[in-house]
Amino acid sequence: MNINTNTIDNxxxxxxxxxxxxxxxxxxxxxxxxxxxxYFQVEALAPHIPREEWNNRECRVERNMDRILQLFSDNGTKATFFTLGWIAERYPQIVHRIVGEGHELASHGLAHFRADHQSRPLFLADVTKAKAVLEEVGGVAVNGYRATSFSITRRNLWALSVLEEVGYKYSSSTFPINHDLYGIPEQPRFAFYPFADSKFMEIPITTVRRFGRNWPAGGGGYFRLFPYSLFKRNLQTVRAEDRQPCMFYFHPWEIDHTQPRIAGTSVKTRVRHYLNLERTFDRLQKLLKDFRWSSVEQVYFADSAPKQ
Ligand SMILES: [Zn+2]
Known part of the structure; x- marks a missing residue:
């Protein structure tokens, strides 16, 4: 087999x-x-709910955000909220509360289009507008970005340079695992600078290293799927063995077990979206007590952020 070392180096x-x-x-x-x-903006449900229908759906994000903000307030936790431009335009009061309660406001793009389904000009327009909308509504600088469904993969690595060009300081849009919809298993597992000449940072979702491969340990469906004790142990392992901060994520709809069920979805989608929703809130309460948490800004940019 011919191995082109030049290609590997590049x-x-x-x-x-x-x-x-x-x-x-x-x-x-x-x-x-x-x-x-x-709940109706999730990637897995996209084939069943056209964007034109979003405005007609019952809004549940407001009450779910109320519970989350109260939970964080009760535990003295600060967090980063990667928010859709679509949400900020319709529910500015949510953005005002995020900022007013001392959390970090960040961008989740305009309307949940996957980054790897967009051309470079479309992605540029999306992340530029989303940043502007959030900054306008929130009255603060927006430095962070997370792609829909961690959709920065090998196919569209140019997206990171677009984010840097637009003025984002970091992204948390990659996941170092094998997954059918996303993931770059061989990438660094912890925060790194993708460009040699820039301080733009990529902060992957946390994985735990076992049996020669990376396993998801940073939230989402996995947080609902695994027993809490296993999830906790994985994070403890990362803290003890890798000695790095963990990057955890969840969604407001994941604490909402009475959300409307969407008909016609596959078994896989139903498991991913609906499994153990009724347990998420209790697990979050435990998680907030078992580890120390803060916003991305505080964890990774503490020199430029106010000390906690
Ligand atoms: Zn999303």
């Missing part, structure tokens, strides 16, 4: 791997993040 992922992960070994904090979207 592979962006091997370039990422040559640069060390950012030293966060002394930080006691982990990053708590929420992707602010409503």
């Amino acid at each position: 592979d962006p992922i091997s370039g990422w791997r040559k640069r060390p992960v950012i030293d966060q070994t002394g930080s006691p904090l982990n990053a708590m993040t929420v992707d602010v979207e409503d």
